[in-house]
Amino acid sequence: MPATFARPVLTADGHLLEIFSSKAACSGGVIRRKARDIDRFIGREVFMAEVHRRGFRAIENAGQIVVFCNSEPVRRLV
Numbered sequence: 001m002p003a004t005f006a007r008p009v010l011t012a013d014g015h016l017l018e019i020f021s022s023k024a025a026c027s028g029g030v031i032r033r034k035a036r037d038i039d040r041f042i043g044r045e046v047f048m049a050e051v052h053r054r055g056f057r058a059i060e061n062a063g064q065i066v067v068f069c070n071s072e073p074v075r076r077l078v
Contacts, residue, residue, distance in 0.1 A: 010041070012041065012042045012043060012046060015041045015042050016042060016046075016047070016050055019031060019033065020050070020054070020069075024069065025067075025069040026069075027069075028069055028070040029069055030066060030067065030068055030069065031066070031067045031069060032064055032065070032066045032067075033064070033065050033067075034063060034064060034065075035060060035063050035064060035065050036063065038065055047065075051067055054069075055071040056068060056069050056070065056071070057071075057072075057073075057074045059074070
């Protein structure tokens with residue numbers, strides 16, 4: 001029988017590191033995560049403090065949190 005390996009359980013800090021070390025985040029792109037996952041694995045206040053500390057912008061819509069991983073202004077078009 002082949003061995004199966006479960007993904008290690010991440011701490012809140014581990015989740016933050018995973019999110020903000022992604023290719024999109026490191027290149028100044030955009031990341032999107034389910035709000036319920038942020039709340040469950042990290043905590044909304046901790047997550048938003050990290051977004052703010054990095055100088056990024058975040059918006060929420062339809063249960064998704066979108067983070068613009070740069071310090072450029074966000075402009076609503078419609």
